[in-house]
C-alpha cells in the first residue's frame with residue numbers, strides 16, 4: 079500500500095553549492111518524495127540529485143551502532159578495499175556509546191598529553207552545517223590545542239580563495255548566480271555547471287535564451303553549455319593562464335582598461351599591465367590552442383560589454399598554478415570595471431552545499447571564523463570568548479596533514495564526514511598514512527573508505543535527520559530542517575562533537591543549533607544582524623546585511639573592497655606548466671571530475687537507488703578517435719595507469735573529451751580515480767593538481 083505523506087518539511091538540498099530549497103514529503107519516518115520549493119536560489123527548480131537523492135538515508139548499510147576496532151584486526155594500507163561496508167563486523171565490534179566515546183576521546187587525550195596538540199588534527203566537512211563546522215574547529219583549537227583543522231575546501235577552491243583574499247580582501251562571491259540574468263556577457267571557465275551545478279546552469283541558459291547573453295565557455299572538455307555559447311573555447315588542458323593572459327594583453331594593448339574605475343579602485347595596475355604585454359595573443363595561441371584573433375575577440379567582448387560576469391570551478395582551481403588562474407580572472411574584472419554592479423562580478427562556483435559556510439565558520443588551519451588570522455590580533459578576541467589561550471601557529475592543510483601522518487608527526491586524527499581515503503590525491507600514499515595513525519576517530523553515516531581505518535566509528539546523522547544552517551555559493555544562509563530521525567542508535571553530529579569536547583576536559587554543555595549560531599554571530603562580523611528567528615522566518619538570508627535597510631546584499635563591493643585601503647589589487651602571473659606533462663611512458667593527459675548523478679566520493683549518491691541505477695559503473699571517457707587509435711574496445715575493460723597506481727574500468731567513447739585526454743569520475747570506490755592523481759601543490763592555496771597528470775591506457 080502506497081504511503082501518503084503525513085507531513086511536509088521545508089529544507090535545503092544537501093548536494094551542491096547552489097542551495098536549492100526543497101520540501102520533504104514524509105510518512106512513517108521515511109522521505110517519500112521531494113518537491114522543489116520557491117527558494118531564492120532555485121525558484122522551484124531541482125536537479126536529479128535534489129529530486130531523487132535521499133533514499134541513502136534509509137540504506138541498509140547505514141551505521142546504527144558505535145563500532146570499535148577488534149583487537150585482532152590491525153590496520154593495513156589496503157583496509158579501504160578489504161573491509162566490506164555491508165559487513166563491518168569482520169574488523170569491528172559493536173560498542174556501547176559510553177565505551178565508544180571514552181575510547182575516542184581517550185586516544186586523543188593520550189596523544190595530546192604525551193606529544194602535544196600538534197600531534198593531533200581534525201578534518202571537518204563542507205557537508206555539515208555551519209554550527210557543526212564552528213563547534214568542530216573550536217574543539218580542535220581548544221580541546222586538541224592545535225590549528226591543524228581543515229576540510230575539503232582545500233581540495234576545491236583554496237587557490238581561488240587565496241587569490242580573492244589577496245585581490246579583493248574577501249573569498250566569497252561578489253554576485254549571485256542569478257546576476258547572470260542582468261549580464262550582457264558571461265565567461266564560464268574551468269566549470270561544467272550543467273553537471274555540477276545543474277540549477278545554476280538553467281539560469282545561464284535562461285539568460286542566453288531570454289536576455290541575449292553572450293556566453294563564452296572555456297574548458298578542455300566539451301559540455302552541454304557549449305550549445306548555448308557564442309564562443310566555445312576548447313582550450314588545451316592546463317593552459318588557462320595562457321588564454322587569460324592573452325585576453326589581458328589585448329585589453330591593455332587596445333586601451334580597453336576602464337581607467338576611471340582603475341584610478342578609483344585598483345592598485346598594482348601599472349606593474350600588471352607591463353607584465354602582461356609579453357603575453358600577446360599570437361604568443362599564447364599555440365599554448366592554449368585558441369587562435370589569436372579569437373582571444374582578441376573574446377577579450378573585447380568581455381571588456382566592452384555593459385556588464386560581464388565570470389563563473390569558474392575546479393578546472394581553474396585544481397592546478398599547481400590555480401592561484402595564478404584566479405589572479406587572471408580577478409584582473410580581468412578589476413581592469414575592466416566589471417565588478418560591484420548589476421550583472422557583473424566574480425563567482426567561484428562552490429562545490430559542496432556548505433563549503434562557503436564551513437570556510438566562514440573557521441574550518442581552515444590559518445584562520446579563525448570569518449578569516450581572522452590565528453597569528454594576528456583577533457586571537458585575543460577568541461581567547462577571551464573561548465576562555466583559554468590558543469595556539470598562534472597556523473596549522474597544517476589537508477595534504478600536509480597526510481604527509482605529517484606518514485612521517486609520524488601527527489598520530490591522532492578526528493574525521494567528521496570527510497573521506498580522505500577517496501578524496502585525497504595519490505590515494506595509496508593517503509591510505510598508507512591513515513593506516514599509520516595511532517588513533518583515528520571517524521564520525522559518519524556509512525563505513526566509508528576512511529572509516530575502514532578507524533579505531534572508533536561514531537554513527538552520525540544524515541542530512542534530513544538534523545537541523546542547521548548552510549551557506550550556499552551566493553552567500554545565502556539557509557535552514558536545513560530535520561525531517562526524519564537518525565536510525566538505531568545513530569546520533570546528531572553536534573551532540574557527538576560536544577560529547578568528545580566534554581571528555582577532552584572542556585566545560586561544554588549541549589546546546590541547540592540556534593544557540594551555537596548565536597555564539598557564532600557574536601564572533602563573526604559577516605553575520606552582523608542575522609539571528610535564528612529571522613532564519614526561521616525567512617528561510618534564507620544573504621550576508622552581509624545592508625546596515626541601513628537590514629536587507630541582504632546580493633551584489634557587493636560597489637564602493638570599496640574589504641581591504642585595509644579599500645582598493646583591489648591586481649597581481650602579475652607566470653606561465654607555469656603542468657607538474658606532470660605527458661611523455662613517452664605516460665603519453666595521455668588524465669583529468670578527473672564528477673558526473674551529474676553522483677556527488678563527490680559517492681558515499682551518499684552511490685546508495686541512492688535511482689542515482690546509482692542511472693550511473694552504476696566506473697568508466698574512463700576517451701574520444702572515439704583515441705579509442706580507435708589505441709585499439710581499445712568500446713565499452714570493454716581497460717587499465718589506466720599513472721606513476722602512482724593503476725585502476726581497471728570500462729572504456730566509454732565520449733566526443734566531449736579531446737584526443738590525447740582521459741576523463742575519470744572520482745566517485746567510484748571500485749576504481750578510485752585518486753589512486754592515479756598527482757599530489758603536487760599550488761604554492762599559495764596548497765591545492766593539489768587533480769586536474770592534470772600523465773597517464774596511459776592498455777587492455778588488461
Ligand code: SF4
Pocket residue numbers: 091092093094095096097098120123124125126127128129274275276277278
Ligand atoms: Fe541540489 Fe545542486 Fe541539484 Fe540544486 S542544483 S537540486 S542544490 S544538487
